[in-house]
Amino acid sequence: MDIDAFVTAHRPVWDRLDHLVKHRSSLTGTEIDELVELYQRVSTHLSIVRSSSTDALLIGRLSALVARARSAVTGAHTPAWRELIRFVTVSFPVVAYRARWWWLASTAAFLVVSWVIAAWVAANPDVQATIGSPDEIARLVNEDFADYYSEHPAASFASRVWTNNAWISAQMIMYAVVLGLPIPYVLYLNAENVAVSAGLMASRDKLDIFFGLILPHGLLELTAVFLAAAVGMRLGWTVIDPGPRRRLDALAEQGRAVMSVALGLVVVLFVSGLIEAFVTPSGLPTWARIGIGALAEVAFLAYVIGFGRRAERLGESGDIERAPDVAPSA
Structure with a gap:
């Protein structure tokens, strides 16, 4: 797999997910649905990158993004x-x-x-x-x-x-x-x-x-x-x-x-x-x-x-x- 082409093709999706996660407290219902969909797609991208690339920086970036998106989707646990x-x-x-x-x-x-x-x-x-x-x-x-x-x-x-x-x-x-x-x-x-x-x-x-x-x-x-x-x-x-x-x-x-x-x-x-x-x-x-x-x-x-x-x-x-x-x- 051409990792550079993969990044170029999917970077807009990652940037959009990052934007939604940063503004999750003010999202509309439609944007919340979009957040869930993009979280699932980027999770798949992360899986593909892990199996096809050794680029540690890219894997780390996508891992952090998926983790923050998961927190936004499922709700972070409020400390006791x-x-x-x-x-x-x-x-x-x-x-x-x-x-x-x-x-x-x-x-x-x-x-x-x-x-x-x-x-x-x-x-x-x-x-x-x-x-x-x-x-x-x-x-x-x-x-x-x-x-x-x-x-x-x-x-x-x-x-x-x-x-x-x-x-x-x-x-x-x-x-x-x-x-x-x-x-x-x-x-x-x-x-x-x-x-x-x-x-x-x-x-x-x-x-x-x-x-x-x-x-x-x-x-x-x-x-x-x-x-x-x-x-x-x-x-x-x-x-x-x-x-x-x-x-x-x-x-x-x-x-x-x-x-x-x-x-x-x-x-x-x-x-x-x-x-x-x-x-x-x-x-x-x-x-x-x-x-x-x-x-x-x-x-x-x-x-x-x-x-x-x-x-x-x-x-x-x-x-x-x-x-x-x-x-x-x-």
């Missing part, structure tokens, strides 16, 4: 560190920040319902009698409520708390498939559970003990639960009101984005579980325990607001990069 950085600085905080009004509404509704139920329980002995006998209530207030946080080894208790809270949060998000309709009821059950304990403790003038034990971990824990409820209901609402996009497109984008919150809350609830297991029952002064919980809460909110606001201004939605339903195609 880059995916992690994007998740931490963009995906999780921006989805949480964009759901802030749903998040705030969930928090306000929970606090109002909890306060109403707690006040009702504390002020009505008849209601308390339906919950338990005077001896049972006395044991709960004076012993069981505080013992709950220290009756198990800290490590296993942290694991149990983490698993339970993660399951509650996962339920909130999964309920989006039914438009999020069960989520307010799940929030109500949790509000009722907290409020009954608060009301019984208040009826025996033990609110200082109640808040001293519930606030260190409860601030971050409940914030995470409210966030899960918020993104679940917001995803459900997307089905009803998708905005200017097609309903399926909006739902696909929000569904992928919400998975970032599901993964992020695993970490948040892990931190909350550690505080509940190691700080809440510790011998630290009450102000110190509450201070640790408040510090964790402020740090989390500052992180979400800081990174989330910046990502939203950059037009980020929390969706994955190069989502398949928005990729260019012919």
Whole structure:
């Protein structure tokens, strides 16, 4: 084979493939099809050259071109560190920040319902009698409520708390498939559970003990639960009101984005579980325990607001990069 004639005949094809590879991020659907076709043709050229020539420079040039074209066609693997950085600085905080009004509404509704139920329980002995006998209530207030946080080894208790809270949060998000309709009821059950304990403790003038034990971990824990409820209901609402996009497109984008919150809350609830297991029952002064919980809460909110606001201004939605339903195609 006359290698010079071969190079002269096919150089325009190689140059065109090189051009398409260099501009792959802005190709049209037709150009993407052309890129795939030329990649296959130049791969054949490389095979021919390797079997018919000893020109190392030519073989090296075509090998490099084919390798770059293969990366453009199949998609280069994103390094794990880059995916992690994007998740931490963009995906999780921006989805949480964009759901802030749903998040705030969930928090306000929970606090109002909890306060109403707690006040009702504390002020009505008849209601308390339906919950338990005077001896049972006395044991709960004076012993069981505080013992709950220290009756198990800290490590296993942290694991149990983490698993339970993660399951509650996962339920909130999964309920989006039914438009999020069960989520307010799940929030109500949790509000009722907290409020009954608060009301019984208040009826025996033990609110200082109640808040001293519930606030260190409860601030971050409940914030995470409210966030899960918020993104679940917001995803459900997307089905009803998708905005200017097609309903399926909006739902696909929000569904992928919400998975970032599901993964992020695993970490948040892990931190909350550690505080509940190691700080809440510790011998630290009450102000110190509450201070640790408040510090964790402020740090989390500052992180979400800081990174989330910046990502939203950059037009980020929390969706994955190069989502398949928005990729260019012919």
